[in-house]
Amino acid sequence: MNSAPSEQPHLLRRFGLLQATALNMSNMIGIGPFITIPALMSTLNGGGPQCMLGWVVALAIALPDGLVWSELAAAMPGSGGSYVYLRDGFGREKWGRLMAFLFIWQFILSGPMEIGSGFTGMRQYLEFFFGGLAVWKMRLILVGLGVLVIVLLYRKITSIGKITVTLWLGMLLTVGVIIFGGAGHFDPKLAFDLPPGAFDFSLGFVMGTGAAARIGVYDYLGYYDVCYIGEEVRNPGKVMPRSILISLLGVAAIYFATNLSIIGVVPWRTFVPAPADNPAPIASIFVEKLWGSKMASVFTVMILWTAFASIFALVLGYSRIPYAAARDGYFFKVFARLHPTKDFPHVSLLLIGVLAIAFGFVNLTTLIDALLTTRIVVQFIGQIGALILLRRLKPDMDRPFRMWLYPLPALVALAGWIFLFWTTGWKLILAALVTLALGVGFFLLWSRQTRRWPFASAESPLPPEKTSGRAD
Secondary structure: OOOOHHHOOOOOOOEOHHHHHHHHHHHHHOOHHHHHHHHHOOOOOOOOHHHHHHHHHHHHHHHHHHHHHHHHHHHOOOEOOHHHHHHHHOOOOOHHHHHHHHHHHHHHHHHHHHHHHHHHHHHHHHHHHHOOOOHHHHHHHHHHHHHHHHHHHOOOHHHHHHHHHHHHHHHHHHHHHHHHHHHHOOOHHHHOOOOOOOOOOOHHHHHHHHHHHHHHHHHHOOOOHHHHEHHHEOOHHHHHHHHHHHHHHHHHHHHHHHHHHHHOOOOHHHOOOOOOOOOOOHHHHHHHHHHOHHHHHHHHHHHHHHHHHHHHHHHHHHOHHHHHHHHOOOOOHHHHOOOOOOOOOHHHHHHHHHHHHHHOOOOHHHHHHHHHHHHHHHHHHHHHHHHHHHHHHOOOOOOOOOOOOOOHHHHHHHHHHHHHHHOOOHHHHHHHHHHHHHHHHHHHHHHHHHOOOOOOOOOOOOOOOOOOOOOO
16 A cells, blocks of 8 residues: 555655754854954955955845845745746746756756865864864864754654754854954954055956955855755744845844954954965964963864754755755665655765865865855856746745845846956856866757657657656
């Protein structure tokens, strides 16, 4: 006798507003500002406090883009996030197949790159804590931490929600120490020590602003992480938009307060210019300057906790993307499998986790530039196109959340993403375009082999919209 559908493994809606916001913020903060502040402060007209303009520009891009994510997520609250929005926005039968394929194509690299940057950043603080380690020992520790993330996520979503909130509280405590510690020792002469010509406008100023904004956007990445687990969110039409906007505004305030606290205690000229492959563990230096080496060691553990929370949140969200694509017939069927008793995509989790560990040994600056440039065209610009198409072609679609002042925020976000892409080095732009072209080529080969669009009529059989949790 066949089992009833309710007895099949399925995703459970257990994430409320608290858990969703904790997931986003844990992902956004992570170790990002603790490793990128030296790089950020080195970008614009010789470096200095004016480089914080990068976070302002980044927020001006991320906030309107958050409204794009909010409308799409509320209307289509399925697992996979961008994969679902691109597929349905451009039409499943034709161009949506191409866009969904290209998103998975770039994600298989850019997603684990983003997670790997967390492991790379942890290395600087592990070296500060241990006072220098042999390379093989450091690699062994990073691999062990990556395995621990996978083990913690190898369970039901109900207990994961509790773990996420616990890690989030540790993260808030970490940034709280910096903000309130710096407030008591803040020196405005240090914090606002502008170099000569700090705001002199030129082409170099524009390119430097783009470089600073890319670092800022990297620090904000993750405001949409809850969208990747849409099928596991309670009341998604309200919870997901609210968690996105709360996370963006909350983290923006935390970033500005954290940065001012640090440069108001540690002179920025002591860590600028920052070496691309070995940024100073600035937060630990900050605490050491205030309270000594013992407290710095304790605080370094807190930073590592925060980094671990971010990696945990990223692996959780990103592991749902290959699962969703495979379930719908756009990726290898093995990744559509849910664990038979714990109801989570275990094969997809293992893929993302292992690749992230591998990318943890790559240069940090290279990872940041590569993952952003690779994503901009298909994911961020593509989603804006999907939103506009859905507004035009499906005006009666149920939209629990509608973008305010449409289409102005979408156009502002579009201009911002184009600006970031244009100000990237030509080598990375070329690499991103070549990667995209290869993706189109593989899509055409795959479609020809499977006799699907554009090599078959629209009436040809398409992959099933959704299969059961068990894959053949």
